[in-house]
Amino acid sequence: MVAAAVLRHLGAGTARRVVALPLTLSRGVSDSTEPLTVETSVPYKSHIVDPPAREVATTPRELVAFFRDMSVMRRFEIAADSLYKAKLIRGFCHLYDGQEAVAVGMEAATTRADAIITAYRDHCTYLARGGDIVAAFAELMGRRDGCSRGKGGSMHFYKKDANFYGGHGIVGAQAPLGCGLAFAHRYRKEDAVTFDLYGDGAANQGQLFEALNMAALWKLPAILVCENNHYGMGTAEWRASKSPDYYKRGDYVPGLKVDGMDVLAVKQACKFAKQHTLENGPIILEMDTYRYHGHSMSDPGSTYRTRDEIAGIRQERDPIERVRKLILTHDLSTSQELKDMEKEIRKQVDTAIAKAKESPMPDPSELFTNVYVNDCGLESFGVDRKEVTSVLP
Amino acid sequence: MVARAAVAANAVAAAEFKSGGHELLLFEALREALIEEMKADPTVCVFGEDVGHYGGSYKVTKGLAEMFGDLRVLDTPIAENSFTGMGVGAAMKGLRPVVEGMNMGFLLLAYNQISNNCGMLHYTSGGQFKIPLVIRGPGGVGRQLGAEHSQRLESYFQSIPGLQMVACSTPYNAKGLMKAAIRSENPVVLFEHVLLYNLKEKIPDEEYICCLEEAEMVRPGEHVTILTYSRMRYHVMQAAKTLVNKGYDPEVIDIRSLKPFDLHTIGNSIKKTHRVLIVEECMRTGGIGASLRSAIIDNFWDYLDAPIMCLSSQDVPTPYAAPLEDATVVQPAQIVAAVEQICQ
Numbered sequence: 001m002v003a004a005a006v007l008r009h010l011g012a013g014t015a016r017r018v019v020a021l022p023l024t025l026s027r028g029v030s031d032s033t034e035p036l037t038v039e040t041s042v043p044y045k046s047h048i049v050d051p052p053a054r055e056v057a058t059t060p061r062e063l064v065a066f067f068r069d070m071s072v073m074r075r076f077e078i079a080a081d082s083l084y085k086a087k088l089i090r091g092f093c094h095l096y097d098g099q100e101a102v103a104v105g106m107e108a109a110t111t112r113a114d115a116i117i118t119a120y121r122d123h124c125t126y127l128a129r130g131g132d133i134v135a136a137f138a139e140l141m142g143r144r145d146g147c148s149r150g151k152g153g154s155m156h157f158y159k160k161d162a163n164f165y166g167g168h169g170i171v172g173a174q175a176p177l178g179c180g181l182a183f184a185h186r187y188r189k190e191d192a193v194t195f196d197l198y199g200d201g202a203a204n205q206g207q208l209f210e211a212l213n214m215a216a217l218w219k220l221p222a223i224l225v226c227e228n229n230h231y232g233m234g235t236a237e238w239r240a241s242k243s244p245d246y247y248k249r250g251d252y253v254p255g256l257k258v259d260g261m262d263v264l265a266v267k268q269a270c271k272f273a274k275q276h277t278l279e280n281g282p283i284i285l286e287m288d289t290y291r292y293h294g295h296s297m298s299d300p301g302s303t304y305r306t307r308d309e310i311a312g313i314r315q316e317r318d319p320i321e322r323v324r325k326l327i328l329t330h331d332l333s334t335s336q337e338l339k340d341m342e343k344e345i346r347k348q349v350d351t352a353i354a355k356a357k358e359s360p361m362p363d364p365s366e367l368f369t370n371v372y373v374n375d376c377g378l379e380s381f382g383v384d385r386k387e388v389t390s391v392l393p
Numbered sequence: 394m395v396a397r398a399a400v401a402a403n404a405v406a407a408a409e410f411k412s413g414g415h416e417l418l419l420f421e422a423l424r425e426a427l428i429e430e431m432k433a434d435p436t437v438c439v440f441g442e443d444v445g446h447y448g449g450s451y452k453v454t455k456g457l458a459e460m461f462g463d464l465r466v467l468d469t470p471i472a473e474n475s476f477t478g479m480g481v482g483a484a485m486k487g488l489r490p491v492v493e494g495m496n497m498g499f500l501l502l503a504y505n506q507i508s509n510n511c512g513m514l515h516y517t518s519g520g521q522f523k524i525p526l527v528i529r530g531p532g533g534v535g536r537q538l539g540a541e542h543s544q545r546l547e548s549y550f551q552s553i554p555g556l557q558m559v560a561c562s563t564p565y566n567a568k569g570l571m572k573a574a575i576r577s578e579n580p581v582v583l584f585e586h587v588l589l590y591n592l593k594e595k596i597p598d599e600e601y602i603c604c605l606e607e608a609e610m611v612r613p614g615e616h617v618t619i620l621t622y623s624r625m626r627y628h629v630m631q632a633a634k635t636l637v638n639k640g641y642d643p644e645v646i647d648i649r650s651l652k653p654f655d656l657h658t659i660g661n662s663i664k665k666t667h668r669v670l671i672v673e674e675c676m677r678t679g680g681i682g683a684s685l686r687s688a689i690i691d692n693f694w695d696y697l698d699a700p701i702m703c704l705s706s707q708d709v710p711t712p713y714a715a716p717l718e719d720a721t722v723v724q725p726a727q728i729v730a731a732v733e734q735i736c737q
Binding site: 156185 | 438469483505506515516520555557578
């Protein structure tokens with residue numbers, strides 16, 4: 001059981017594991033913690049701040065973990081696509097494949113004391129924060145064992161014990177919430193920051209500017225992360241924004257433009273931002289990223305962009321392929337071993353789906369639970385307090 | 394829930410307290426509540442426009458910034474949507490903000506945050522987060538403040554699941570409801586009224602809270618149940634004087650809890666009188682009265698001897714001219730006429 005011993009050792013060493021599923025590593029894959037320096041793919045662009053260095057410190061173990069974590073996320077999203085087409089997932093389903101580097105890189109730069117809040121493309125952020133993959137599938141299918149008990153759905157994943165605040169359907173509404181989280185950090189004098197994520201579409205919401213103003217005014221430890229995947233649903237950024245340089249939108253708030261498909265660049269930027277924010281107040285990180293799927297499963301994603309564009313990005317900038325190349329170049333593993341890892345991940349995702357399918361639908365009584373916190377024995381819903389007629393003694 | 398409503402009978406005895414009690418104005422009662430709760434619990438904080446250095450546009454937060462500091466009594470920019478959202482986020486993370494809308498009407502800008510985030514996050518997160526937020530501010534028709542500053546938002550917020558709503562009307566219940574709202578783990582909207590801030594009353598020296606879900610028996614009676622809240626309570630009591638002179642015995646209940654209704658108190662009253670008049674400042678369409686009427690019909694139909702009457706404000710923007718503004722809201726003479734009609 002050498003592999004199991006390796007696994008346990010690995011589990012103990014890494015402060016946080018993205019995926020709770022244990023993974024049997026192939027014998028030859030390096031899990032060394034020897035430092036390794038990699039240069040980011042492109043230089044950072046900055047606004048009223050000096051950018052961090054392009055040389056990123058990492059380790060073989062970390063690179064392998066990145067590969068694995070992103071592969072799990074990729075598999076998860078592709079599986080969700082199939083489940084949606086099989087009508088097991090209904091409603092809106094916004095997939096994150098292509099953007100995995102942002103979630104994984106950010107997680108590598110933070111601790112669980114830091115808070116993360118995002119919008120509705122939240123499956124992978126939930127997984128990055130240590131979310132349970134079975135609970136995630138169960139939630140997507142509306143089952144009892146879902147992470148929100150089947151009552152939230154795709155757009156409402158949360159994990160309170162990991163300081164992950166969701167999971168929000170209305171574009172941009174989470175930005176002020178993120179300021180509130182940062183406010184609480186400051187109020188309690190915690191040495192922690194909030195990563196407040198939003199998209200290029202949400203960047204045009206008034207509340208984003210309101211949030212920026214308040215965060216800067218009170219020096220809140222808020223990092224506003226614009227996941228710029230260049231399309232607000234079907235509208236390209238240049239058709240919606242007079243200035244698509246979202247990292248400059250802060251005006252008096254510094255900003256950094258990051259290659260969001262390069263997990264190491266993301267990690268470096270988030271680390272830099274965290275340090276900056278704790279001392280100086282808010283900063284904007286614009287992650288230049290891309291989603292392969294359409295805006296949601298109801299959007300084919302090809303009416304407003306060409307298939308060549310999508311294929312081109314997949315060919316040249318795919319985050320997982322980039323890390324695979326790094327691993328192979330530095331001889332940390334063989335190509336076959338990585339393929340085996342992917343196969344195993346695929347199997348485990350399938351197992352998770354099977355397990356999630358076993359979870360039953362929520363009990364009808366769940367309709368009325370969690371409307372209120374059960375204060376004063378309050379179980380009321382509408383104005384007349386009960387769902388049945390009141391009976392007087 | 395049944396046993397608790399019996400306490401409503403004791404609400405009349407607000408004036409009976411152990412020690413001397415002290416007299417104050419309604420806005421001072423709200424302030425006293427805030428000070429007591431902020432002293433007792435360091436997570437209670439206040440957000441709003443001009444609440445800090447200015448002391449609050451209606452002086453509810455006067456002196457609090459000096460006592461508790463600028464971070465706990467936060468002067469926000471004029472950005473209702475965001476600072477309400479910030480309150481929700483802070484509440485998710487364990488603080489207990491009290492968000493003030495300088496005028497309730499301004500909170501329409503924060504409707505998305507109040508409805509989708511404040512009201513629903515406890516549910517959509519499967520119970521993980523609680524939002525112990527208090528949203529308060531003055532609303533109602535004032536003295537010629539114009540249409541946009543004379544709004545009644547009770548009806549707009551009514552159907553948001555997950556919210557509780559209360560309306561205060563006296564210094565005693567203002568302090569009690571504010572304290573209860575702050576302590577509640579659920580989001581509570583506390584409706585104050587622009588014209589009631591200078592009401593004077595003697596309240597107990599010792600600490601007390603009012604139950605959020607209870608109605609207040611203002612005047613027990615036999616002939617008709619008059620259900621009202623906020624400023625209209627005073628129009629009803631004025632009408633009651635006339636009615637008593639004319640030989641009627643109205644029972645006046647200040648419902649206080651707008652969501653949920655205290656159907657126990659209300660039901661017991663209807664059981665006794667068999668006649669109901671609702672007097673509210675809300676618009677006729679989709680107002681509190683409309684829901685209350687429905688709830689009474691669904692629950693207490695068998696006890697009714699006459700159709701339920703509901704007097705509400707007219708479905709018009711509140712005009713500026715004084716006589717027109719007076720005609721928008723319910724006046725005591727109309728209340729008297731309505732009771733006479735019901736009791737025929």
